[in-house]
Amino acid sequence: MLDLSVNLLGKKLQNPLILASGIMGVSVSSLKYVIQNGAGAVIFKSIGPDERTGHKNPTVFSFEGGIQNAVGLSNPGIDNSTEKLKEAVSTLSVPVIGSMFAENVNNFKIVAEKMAKTGVAAIEVNLSCPNTEDDFGRMFALEPKVTGEVIRAVKSVVGKTPIIAKLSAESPDIVEVAKSAEEAGADAITAINTISGMFIDIKHKRPILTNKYGGISGPVIKPMGVKAVYNIYKAVKIPIIGTGGVNTGEDALEYIMAGAAAIGVGSGVYFRGIDVFKKISDEIIVFMENEGYKSLNEIRGVVHKN
Amino acid sequence: MLDLSVNLLGKKLQNPLILASGIMGVSVSSLKYVIQNGAGAVIFKSIGPDERTGHKNPTVFSFEGGIQNAVGLSNPGIDNSTEKLKEAVSTLSVPVIGSMFAENVNNFKIVAEKMAKTGVAAIEVNLSCPNTEDDFGRMFALEPKVTGEVIRAVKSVVGKTPIIAKLSAESPDIVEVAKSAEEAGADAITAINTISGMFIDIKHKRPILTNKYGGISGPVIKPMGVKAVYNIYKAVKIPIIGTGGVNTGEDALEYIMAGAAAIGVGSGVYFRGIDVFKKISDEIIVFMENEGYKSLNEIRGVVHKN
């Protein structure tokens, strides 16, 4: 029998498709809805030390082949979120991963410690939001050293909870950053986050987003994501959650062949609907049947051999 | 009367659309053909110290919304090119800009000196090719300091020939790089070059390009280009040739409103045909007529005021 299951950080996922952070993941109900539509695991929207309402709209829009967003890390703050995380962990049928951000090492520790206690399957450390430069300065994931520091600090307070470092293709040093995260104790890597850009409305004569810049996701960033995963795979031993522009089974397979252990799906919810998870799974199955594969292990990283 | 002309580096261009380097610009004839189709100026394909045949095919293909290429800086070498450059300068009806690359400061000087003597209107220094890492190492344009060194060296040997520094959005420090180039004497900035990525063919189970990675151009990189121009415009006084994903008048206007003095057009030749230059000019004119503008000066950088 054809098997799409993967083992990730000690958990078994029925399929490799993980809801990416910031999409849908605001409540237990919304995650449940995503799971009903076929996600193998889910990641909550990033949570920080304090409540944030985020940027003003327009914060999200879509263009040919992509989404641009500068939601601005809106979230209720960790203290308003722990109950929700616990409820999610205890009621949802797939592994629930928390996501966190902060503006300095100390706050990373505070949030991580509280989040770890909720029992989440893992904590994804968002080091790569491109939309909060004005509030928080340069993203952490640009620098190997800074990334290592944050991961080490987080690791020191989370006990056995696995840590995932979420990286950015905006760093030309992404491979070094990944290595540094691994060295600091990260248990997995997510690559990539959105890539920053600007759209101008020539009639309004201003950027479309209130934040002016915004992170770009969807198909247009897939080649940058695949390249990142391909290179990181060569450099680290920890698993990689390949993320960025996965809309179809073919997209997912590109990442898996580049070496991804699992796949993050975000904008695909817009491009193909909430059942994007089911659709991608089905498409992967068709491909594997045609090619005579039984398990994803047979094709993971296969590009490195050719 | 509506006027699309722009002054750039002491030359008057009938319109702001400049053929980007590496597209069509291999011979005097090919440039003449581009000019017949409406380009306001042309840039030759980058020329280096020695002859290079470039990477093996596949070196170029197109996907939804973009082009990927790793031509690999094929060129006949500067010594086989000076006659061609001179002929272009003396026979073509618009400003002819040379483009150059090299693997170290010394060779940059050698090529630049020879190129300057051909009488080109300017020399674009390609510091940002993402496709020759294996041969040449990391691109120069990632680092402000390295960029400054190269530009200073080039400036020292070219006499009065204006120098354009061609930068990459792959550098998170692109604004610092631009400032450093300006300080070192660059007379203009081109932003941006292609952005590196990877496409895997899941049936072949290998990257499509022989070079594995390749630079991505076309509509998908426009938001990164516009952001770069917007930010560089705030930081430097020298003119910017906004390049990346310009297929339509609207695209060009986004760049101009972000602050671009002129516009590079490359992949648009594929997406809209060789007459892309005429088409874009016409579209800009329609917009300006509708909005009642008489000259591009009225809208250049206007986004910074809103």
Add this chain to the structure above:
Amino acid sequence: MKKIDKPLALPIKKIVRESERVKTFIFDYDFPGKPGQFVMCWVPGFDEKPFGIIKKEGEGFSISVAAVGNTTKALHMMDVGDLLGFRGPYGSHFKLPEKGSIALIAGGYGMAPLSYLAQEARKINLEVYLFVGANKKEELLYMDWMKEIGVKVHTATDDGSYGYSGFNTELFKIYVEKMIFGKVFIVGPEIMEFNATQICYEKNIPFEVSLERYMKCGFGLCGQCCVDSTGWRMCVEGPVLNQDELKKVTEFGKYHITSSGKIKKL
């Protein structure tokens, strides 16, 4: 129906003051959209907010906006010719029965989507009974238009300045005892909606309600508008829900999520 997902700049063609708090902004553009669906309207320099789409016969499209906060007040300051940005149409829409009588229960700017629905209903010759509530007479919208197209208008004002003195839901309750409505359509403040749906459940009348939640993306990605306990997105699976769907929305009439993601009681 093609969606526009990147804001489309459109100049205001005409502005109509409907009441003290509500203005209608008319655009010369055939924006797609069915009754109950909404557009995201970008007011440059302020914010981008959801408004019900109205396509009055002979016009492009329009939105009717109550000035309640910063953005809507800024919108009220705008002039003919000024540009707004539009995305949409988003969300589910009302489904009319093929024949018979329907009732519309409207509170405040709930009249906006329901006026468009009334027009479509009258086009196919349904009997349309409107139960509209407002604080006072001056707040009632589209009365002329509704009468013109043959809608049977029943008004209720809090101060009794026009029609029934009290809530429109009370008025509806009186009529429902003596009349048969094939379907009821409800849009207004959530408490009004809640009361109206209770009546319909009691009387076993099929209905549709538009459930407004805070919107960011408007197209199903950010999760901001998801409701308990189904997780449905009010910008995709909603805002229009029917009587069976609504039963599963346990938060209806109780609470919603703020823009930071916190729970706020009604």
Add this chain to the structure above:
Amino acid sequence: MKKIDKPLALPIKKIVRESERVKTFIFDYDFPGKPGQFVMCWVPGFDEKPFGIIKKEGEGFSISVAAVGNTTKALHMMDVGDLLGFRGPYGSHFKLPEKGSIALIAGGYGMAPLSYLAQEARKINLEVYLFVGANKKEELLYMDWMKEIGVKVHTATDDGSYGYSGFNTELFKIYVEKMIFGKVFIVGPEIMEFNATQICYEKNIPFEVSLERYMKCGFGLCGQCCVDSTGWRMCVEGPVLNQDELKKVTEFGKYHITSSGKIKKL
């Protein structure tokens, strides 16, 4: 006609050895393309090269490849079921007259596009005279197919092992004196093409020739295939040029550009 611009992986369905140096690779896929157009064929691990497209009646499509260098030799080593990647169709195509007689002048694998053209010409009942040249008898391609569809085949071999002894252009010159061809189609080594076009110019016969240049992108971007003095791209405006267009191509029969961009004499 939809183009495929990202390599499409297709398994080889059948391989036919046409001659010592030429094999035909057949694919079970209805690739678009007209006679004279070409595909870019990716031989994974080697290179991606241009080949004329052939769509023989009843087959998907095929390419006939002469083993001349690394890539084509690698291609010759491949088996049924192996995958190749295809982009295209690219370039201009031959335009047949509506009636009358045409002559095809083919050298080497020039027979590939001309065989497909011959098929299309016979479909509309044109008289087709083929003047085909090769070193020796064993190098002649598609003789059975051509005869089958009613093409009048005239062969010339350098060693006289089959038909006329000498060049096919000489043979053509003999026929042209006594026959009237409405149009001539020429594909082969550039020197053969040059000689053939000289005859046509002299006799004032309209013709089309396929002018091969080194190709990289195949779709008009890289400039690799541009010719002097027009700057036309042989992957877009060419490879098929007519007698008037060809006059403007001053480099024809003289030189071309190598993959580094240097000029190389014929």
